[in-house]
Amino acid sequence: MGRIAIVEGVRTPFVKAWTLFEDIPAQRLGAICVRELLEMTHLDPDLADEVIFGAVAQPVEASNVARVISLYAGIPKDKRAYTVSRNCASGFESITSALEKIRCGLDEIVVSGGTESMSNIPLIFGKDITKIFTRLNRAKDLAEKIKLFSQMRPHHFKPVAGIALGLTDPVCGLNMGQTAEVLAKEFGITREEQDGFSLMSHKRAISGRMKLREEIVPVMTGRDYNIVVEDDNGPRENQTIEALSRLKPYFERHTGTVTVGNSCQVTDGACAVLVMDEEKAKAMGYEPLGYIRAYSYIGLEPHKMGLGPVYAIPGVLKKAGLKLKDMDLVEINEAFAAQVLACIKALDSKKFAEENFNTSEPVGRIDIEKLNVNGGAIALGHPVGVSGSRLVLTLLKEMKRRNARFGLASLCVGGGQGGAVILER
C-alpha cells in the first residue's frame, strides 16, 4: 500500500447565502460536484465504493445527505454512502474517514467532500408551540383540540433561526463571533489588524479568480437556468479599508472589534474529491493532485475554539516528522480575522508554547506570503461542512501550480476542536 492520494477534486462556486443558490438544496449542490468529479476523472460510477460527505446542517428533507448525493450523481444503488459531521472540519473528516476506510481495507475508491446550503437551514418553532402542535395531532375530540388551541400565544409563533442556534456553542453558551472576541482581547488584536487582514483576503481572492476557476464547476441556476455562476460571489473587487472600518462591531456593540466585514461569510456551496490508494490511482492511470502525509484532530476549550489550529498543527507536524518551516504553503480557514491572527501569534509565541506545550520552543512563524494565497473564507465564504474539503482542494491545486512539496491546511472547529492536514506532492 502506498500513500492515500487525492486524485482530483472540484467544487461549486461559493455563493453568499440567500443569493444565487438559495433555491438549490444541499443534496443537489453536492451531486453537481460528485457528478462533475466522475466526468472529470471519467471514473466508472460502479467503481466508487463509498461516498462520504460532510454536512453540518443536514437538510431535513434529505437525512444522510451523502446517500442522496450518491444517487443523484448516478452512482449505482448498491454503493454505500454516509454523512459525517465534525462541525467546521466536516470537509476534512470526509477525507480522513476515507483514508481510514481505505487503510482498513474496507473501501478502495471513495468520493469525499462536503455540502452546505446555509440558505436552507430552516426557521423553527419554539419547543412550547411544537408540543402543542404534536398534541393537536393526537387529540381525540373537539374539546381537547379547543383546549389545546386556547393554550397558543402570539409569542409562540415567532420562529427561531436554525442557523443562529447552530452557530452558538451549547456548552459555553457563546456564539462563534463571541469566541472570536475572546481571542481578540486575549491576544490584543486590534480592529485595524483585523480589517487589514480581511482586505488582504478579498484582494487575494480577486486576483486569484482565474486560478480558482480551475477548481470550480460552473453551476446553472435560476428559474429558467438563465444564470451561470462561474465564480465565487463573496470577494469584493472594490473592498477598501475605509468601508471595512465603518462597520459596527456585530457581536459586542461597544468594546468589540469583530464585524461582519472581518468575519467569514455565510455561504452555500459544495466540494468533492476522489480518494484512493496511491498504487490504485497509478494503476488506473491517474496523476493524483497530491497525497495525505498526516492529519490530526484535537480538542480544546469551547470558548477558545478559534485557537484550534494552534493545537492541531504541532500534532500533525510531529506525525509528519516535519517542521512548520518545511511547509511551502499554508491554509488556515478564516473563520474570523481575529482568530487567524491569534493563531499566528500563538504559534510564534514562546510563552504560549511554554504554557501549553511544555516547551520553550514556539511552533514557528507562518509567513503571511505563504498563507491563504488565494484568499480565505472572509472573502470566499465558509459553507461550514464544505470548507475543509475546499482547503484541501485549493491548497493542492496551488501546490501543483507552484510545484510545491508540502502544504498545511488547518481549521478551527466550533465546539472547541482543531483539525490539520499535511499534504505532499
Next chain:
Amino acid sequence: MNTLNLRIEKEIAIIEFDQPDSKVNVLNTDTMRELDGAIDGILGKPEIKALLIVSKKAGIFIAGADIKEIEHITSADDAREKAENGKAVLDKISNSGLVTVAVINGVCLGGGLELALACKYRVAGFSDAVKLGLPEVKLGIIPGFGGTQRLPRIAGLTRGLNMILSGEMISGRDALKCGLVDRLFPEVRLIENSVALARGILQKTIRTGRKEKKKLFLVLLEDTPFGRALLFSQARKNVLQKTKGFYPASLKALEVIRRTYGKDFKAGSRIESEAFGELAVTDVSKNLIKVFYLNEEFKKLPWIAADIKPDKINKCGILGAGVMGGGIAQLVSFYDIPSRLKDINYEALKSALKTAKGLFDYALKKRILKRHQVDYKMGLISPTTTYRGFENTGIVIEAVVEDLNIKQKVFTELSRIVPPTTVLASNTSSLPIINIAQAAEYPERAVGLHFFNPVHRMPLVEVIRSERSSDRALATTIAFARRIGKVVIVVKDVPGFLINRILLSYMNEAGFLFEEGMDIRRIDRIARGFGMPMGPVELIDEVGIDVGYKVAKILESSYGPRMRVAPILEKVKEKGLLGKKSKAGFYLHKGREKEPNPAIFGLVGPSGSGHISDETALKRMIYIMVNEAARCLEEKVADRPQTVDIGMIMGTGFPPFRAGLLRYADSVGAGNIVKDLEVFEKGLGALRFKPCNYLIDIRDKMGGFYGTV
C-alpha cells in the same frame, strides 16, 4: 379448449385463466364459451357461494378481446351478435347472486376489464403492472361487453367517460381511489387475501365500504341534469378537438353513454351492442387495427441478426444543445439515463435546460411524474462546454448545426476522445452519414439516429445504416432508441433518408400550389381535411423556412430536377422570414393565432389562376409522396411498405385512420394514382409527377404495395 381451470375450495369457486401457449390471456369466442360452461357448472352447485376470477399469467389479468376476431368481422350484425353473446355470459356472472371477485394481478384491458366490471368486487395487486382501461376507441370501436354501462356506474360518470373516451389506462392506486377496485393486496398473497375477502363478505365480517365520499362538485356535475348536460357537452368538445372528427368511435361512445346513463341497463346494453356493430365494420377501425399490429411488430422487429448483442449504455453524450439536442437530453433523462450535454457556450445550454425543465414541469402537472422523480431526472442532465466526461459515454448523439464541415469536425474531435466502442450517432436530417462518418476514426461505429421534432412527442426515430456501419453499432443504437421509448425504422443512407425525403415533396408541392395562385389557408385546410395533423404551409413555418430550405436544397442537388425547390421557398427565405420562430413566415404568428403574411404576396407572380379543385390539390400533395415512397422502395431505402407506413405515421403524424401512406395508396389503387400523376405531369409539364418505374410495376404486377388488393 382448456384456457380455464376451475378449482373449488369448499364454498368458493376459482376460475383460473391460463391461455395455452401464450404469454397473455385474451377473450375469444372459444374462451367465452368455456367461461359460460364453467359458470353454468358453478351455478349448478348450490354449495358454492363465491366465485373468484384469477389469472395464471405473470403481470397480466386479461389483455382484452382477441383483436384478430374483431379484425375479421365483416358485418355489423355479426359484430352485434358477438357483443350480445359476450354480454350474456358476463350478465350471467353479475346476476349469479354469488359473491364474485375479479382478482386483477396486472394488465386488465378492454374485455378483461368488462369481465372484471361484471363481478361484484374487484381487487388488484399493488404492483405497477396493474393497468386498467378500456382502450377500444383506439381501435376505432367502443366497449362491447357492457363497459359503457358498467364503468360509469362503478367509477363515476366523469372518470368513466374520461377512461372510455380517451382509452387511457389507470393504475391500481387510481382505480382504488375512484372505487373501480375495492382493495389492493400485496402481489405474493393476492389470491389468499382475495379468498379471505370473499369469505369475510360471506360471513359478513368484512364490510366493503367503497369509495371515499363523493366530492360536492362531482355530485353537482354527475347527479344534476344541468351538471350532466355540461359534462357531456364539455366531453364532446374535447373529443372533437382531439379527433378533429376523423375518429368516430369516441363520439359514438359518448353518444351511447349520454343516451343510456342512469337508464335501464338491458336497454342500454343493446344500444351499446348496436353501436359496437356499426363501428366494428368501419374502415377506420380496420385501419387502426392494422396500425396497432404494425406498431406491435415494429416494437420487436430485430433488424439485425439475433446473435449481435447490443452494448448496454450507461451514459449518453449529446453534442449541441439546440432544440433537438435539448429535447434528446430531456428524453434520455426521462428514461433515467445520465447524459452529458455539450455546447460551445452556455447560452444554448441555458435554453436546453429550460426546455427540459418545462417538459418535466408539464409531466408534473399532468401527474405523469412526481416531484421527487422530476428532481432526480432533471439532475441527470449534466451541462458542459468541454468534452470532459465524454470519455466513458456508450453512445454520443451529435445534434450540432446542419453543416457537413462542422459535423465532420466534431466527429473527428469526438473520435479522438471516446473509445472505439462508443457509438457515434448523428441526428442529421439530410446529410449522408457516410460523409460524416469518414471524418471519424473507426467510421464503422457511426450511424444516423434521426429524431423528429418535438423529440418527446414524435414516437419515431430513423436509424440510418451507412455503407460502413457495423451491425454492433446498429444493434446498440436500436436497443438504445427503444429504451428511450422510440419506434425504430432502419433506413438506407441517402440524402433525406426516408421520411424527410417523402415529406419534403409534400411541402414543396404546397409551394407550387401557392405559386399557382392558391390561398395558403386553403392548402392547409385541404391537407388537414385529409387528416394530416398540420397543413404543409403551417409545417414549413413550424420547421423553420431556413431549415426547410436547406434540406430542400440538399435534396435537389442529390435527386436533380424532379426535386426542384419551389422558387417561393427561396424568395421567402431571402426575405429573412424564418417561420414561427421569428413570428413571421408564410403566416404571421400571434400566439396561437395566425394569418397569411402579406409580405409573401408578389414575391412570385402567380403562374395560374388558383382555380385548382380541392381534390386535385390534395392528390398532388399526397400522390407525389406516394411516388417518392415508391422510389424509396425501389432504391431499398426502406425495406418494405410497412416501414414507410409506420414511419410516416409515427414520424409525421400521417393519419393513422388511413393506416399509412401506402395502405392509403392501395385503397386508392396504384392504377388510379399513376393515371392522375400522368395527368399532372402532362398538364403542368412537371417532371416531378412522372410515375416511377416501381409504381408502374406495382400497378402492372402486384396490384398494390401490400400485394394484391
